[in-house]
Amino acid sequence: MTTLKASTGPQFARIMSVGSATPSRVVPNDYFLEFIDSSDEWITQRTGIKERRWIAEDESITTLCLAAARSAIERAGISVDQIDAVILSTISHYHQTPALAPQLATELGIPDAAAFDISAACAGFSYGLAQAESMVRSGQARHVLLIAGETISEITDVTDRGTAFLFGDGAGAAIVGPSETNGIGPVVWGSDGSQAGAIWQTVSWQDAVTGGTWPSLGMDGRAVFKWATSFIAQAAKKCLDEAGITPDELDVFIPHQANDRITDTLLRYLKLPEKVVVARTIRHLGNNSAATIPMAMDALLTSGEAKSGQTALIIGFGAGLVYAGQVITLP
Amino acid sequence: MATTEEIRAQLAELVNDVAGVPVEDVQLDKSFVDDLDVDSLAMVEILVGCEEKFGVAIPDEESKNLKTVGDAVAYIEAHS
Numbered sequence: 001m002t003t004l005k006a007s008t009g010p011q012f013a014r015i016m017s018v019g020s021a022t023p024s025r026v027v028p029n030d031y032f033l034e035f036i037d038s039s040d041e042w043i044t045q046r047t048g049i050k051e052r053r054w055i056a057e058d059e060s061i062t063t064l065c066l067a068a069a070r071s072a073i074e075r076a077g078i079s080v081d082q083i084d085a086v087i088l089s090t091i092s093h094y095h096q097t098p099a100l101a102p103q104l105a106t107e108l109g110i111p112d113a114a115a116f117d118i119s120a121a122c123a124g125f126s127y128g129l130a131q132a133e134s135m136v137r138s139g140q141a142r143h144v145l146l147i148a149g150e151t152i153s154e155i156t157d158v159t160d161r162g163t164a165f166l167f168g169d170g171a172g173a174a175i176v177g178p179s180e181t182n183g184i185g186p187v188v189w190g191s192d193g194s195q196a197g198a199i200w201q202t203v204s205w206q207d208a209v210t211g212g213t214w215p216s217l218g219m220d221g222r223a224v225f226k227w228a229t230s231f232i233a234q235a236a237k238k239c240l241d242e243a244g245i246t247p248d249e250l251d252v253f254i255p256h257q258a259n260d261r262i263t264d265t266l267l268r269y270l271k272l273p274e275k276v277v278v279a280r281t282i283r284h285l286g287n288n289s290a291a292t293i294p295m296a297m298d299a300l301l302t303s304g305e306a307k308s309g310q311t312a313l314i315i316g317f318g319a320g321l322v323y324a325g326q327v328i329t330l331p
Numbered sequence: 332m333a334t335t336e337e338i339r340a341q342l343a344e345l346v347n348d349v350a351g352v353p354v355e356d357v358q359l360d361k362s363f364v365d366d367l368d369v370d371s372l373a374m375v376e377i378l379v380g381c382e383e384k385f386g387v388a389i390p391d392e393e394s395k396n397l398k399t400v401g402d403a404v405a406y407i408e409a410h411s
Contacts, residue, residue: 046372222391225372230379261372268348 009139013176014183015129015331016078016143019071020172020298021064022285023055027153032165035158043165048260052168052286054153061092064171065104065149068294073108073145075331076175080108083175084141086115087131089124089148089290091319092155092169093117096205104147114141121199122256122318123189124148124290125172126325129314130187132176143177148290155201157216166258167217168286172294174331182329185243188235188315189324198223199319217319224321228262232317233269236325239313240270243327247272251310252300252330256317257282257292277305289318297330306330333411335359338385338404345380346400349373359401367400385411 028051029040044050055064065088073080086108088101101115120127125148132144149171158164176184203215236255240247253276255263260282267278279296281288288295293314300306308330315325333341343357350373356366363369369377378389381403387410389397397403 046370222371222375225375226379229376230383259372261376265349265376 007139009137010178011137012179012182013133013136014179014181014329016175016177017072017075017331018172018174018294018298018301019068019075020170020291020295021067021071022170022295023053023059023064025054025056027052027054029165032158036161036164038161038165046259046261047166048280048282049165049286050283052165052284053170055151055169061090061149061151061171062100062104062107064151064169065100065147065173066107068149068171068173069104069108069145069147072173072175076143076177078143078175078177080110083110083113083143083145085132085135085144086110086113087128087144087146088115088117089120089128089146090117090150091119091121091124091289092149092151094154101147105145108145110145113145120290120322120324121320122258122287122289122292123316123320123322123324125293126187126314126316127189127322129174129176129184129326129328130189130324133184133187136176136178143175145173146176147171147173148294150289150291152217152289155215155217157202160216160218162221163217163219166287168288170285170288170291170295172291172298174294184329185239185327187324187326188238188242189322190235191320191322193320195223195227195321198227198321225259225262227321228258228317229265232315232323233266235323236266236270236313236315239315239325239327245311245327247276249311250276250313250327252277252279252306252312254279254293254296254300254312254314256315257285257296258287258317290316292316301330335404335408338407339400341384342381342400342403342407345384346377349376349380357400359399359404361400362398363400364398381407387411
């Protein structure tokens with residue numbers, strides 16, 4: 001039998017940099033009171049959200065992703081020809097084919113990169129990170145540009161009292177590359193298709209065409225809240241266990257920003273020490289789906305609340321249902 | 332088997348933990364929503380906590396009937 005050569009790579013990978021982009025249009029809670037029977041106080045109390053950012057007319061999923069990616073590439077200090085793969089995680093590219101990642105790669109000047117989109121909703125960054133890490137460590141890519149971008153405002157039903165005010169637009173990006181020490185712990189991930197109806201696109205594209213109804217993002221808030229505060233809490237603990245660290249060794253916690261109250265519950269369950277810095281970007285950015293975690297990571301590093309080299313737990317969870325989390329070393 | 336008072340006391344700790352309600356206020360005749368000011372999200376958390384603490388399953392359709400502390404305690408007694 002003919003012997004085939006296998007690709008081999010470095011033993012470890014790490015996140016070398018992170019960048020993000022937020023759209024310019026600030027949308028306060030009061031905006032929704034025209035469409036739903038609610039109040040600023042009710043929305044804040046139930047979700048933690050005070051305001052979110054939505055794309056303006058001259059902004060799009062593409063402009064956000066490019067801005068976040070350019071920032072990540074510059075901060076990593078590598079040239080574009082050292083990037084062998086581009087992964088885009090999004091559920092907001094409303095054009096089934098071709099994928100958006102190849103166009104982003106070309107626009108960024110990255111020559112001949114493997115490029116593809118993935119759909120893992122709010123778990124998208126951690127799903128993509130697991131793939132990027134594997135690609136680097138197996139030698140299939142020297143560096144991977146991982147982008148997570150969303151413009152959920154385009155499928156937000158402002159008259160839906162359960163979801164109208166939850167989502168914000170934005171993008172985050174990271175360069176994943178080789179490392180002498182391990183910077184990305186084992187991924188803890190999974191899915192539960194029996195709960196496909198917990199968060200869903202209300203109308204399929206086919207029905208949208210025949211029925212003339214633009215789809216929106218629907219959610220069974222109660223089911224998601226229950227899942228996030230029980231199952232996901234256990235999964236977050238497992239991320240620490242798999243990485244071989246105790247809560248005391250953690251510096252930063254960046255859970256998906258679905259709801260401040262979910263974050264509170266995760267903190268209680270994990271019994272994290274007071275010193276742990278906790279992401280709360282939902283208050284000003286809303287839930288940015290896949291883009292949430294890199295946007296929050298960048299915000300904490302930029303503000304100085306978190307520092308390069310610190311140990312962080314990230315975990316995303318959302319439509320699928322799907323979830324994924326890792327312990328990482330901050331870039 | 333735990334007594335009614337033991338279940339109430341454990342439930343009171345849970346309600347205190349989740350919603351910050353003083354444990355002495357969590358009495359059998361109190362309504363979670365009207366008397367203890369527990370909102371819908373906190374209620375979900377309390378019921379999830381009950382499932383773990385008392386080893387009972389509380390389906391969504393059942394949870395809607397658990398309006399008072401006494402309702403919850405009776406449900407736990409009947410199903411644990």
